Amino acid sequence: MEISAVPTEVCTLHPESTLGKLYLDWMPQPGNYINLEGKTYVILERRHRYQFRRGKYNLFRVLVYVQPAPENLERSLVNGRWIIGDGSCRYNAGSEIIRCAVNPNGPCQGCRFWEA
Template identity: 75%
Template sequence: MEISAIPTEVLTLNPDRLLAKLYLDWMPQPGNYIDVEGNTYTILERRHRYQFRRGKYNLFRILVYVQPAPANLERSIIDGRWVIGDVKCLYNAHSEILRCAVNPDGPCRDCRFWESVV
């Protein structure tokens, strides 16, 4: 399925407010990060809105609920997706949600368990 630019509304949960209306060329997933007006947010939830046209339902809009990402967020892109933490560390989970097995809250800098990937 080819994804074209999808109208997306970015909202916060508490307080409930609209941050932005964007056109995304990728499908936002919970755990991904999104940058809005210079701030980074973690996507918590995604909802779809459909419209019935010409006898079928079409994706009309996506709503994503977000929260501010931690200030000490270390992240990198690997294979087209964001992962948190130092990807050069042996214990990095290569996940959007979990940093690593031994120090999940981070930070990676000055971690006593840090080992280089060979």
């Protein structure tokens, strides 16, 4: 399935408000990052809106719920996906949302628990 530019509405949950609308040529997934008006946000949730036309439902719009990404965002590319923190550390969670159990707020550099 080829994805053309999908109209995407970017919203926050708490407080609930719309940050803006844009067209994306990729399907946003929870854990991905999105830049809007010079600020970086992490996607928490994605919802689809469909419209019934010519006897079938078509994707009409995507809503993404976001929260501001931390300023000191450390990321590593591991197995083709971005994770938070140093991917070579033994305690890294390997997640797009949480860094690790022993030092979830980071940073990884200078952490006393860091192990290869």
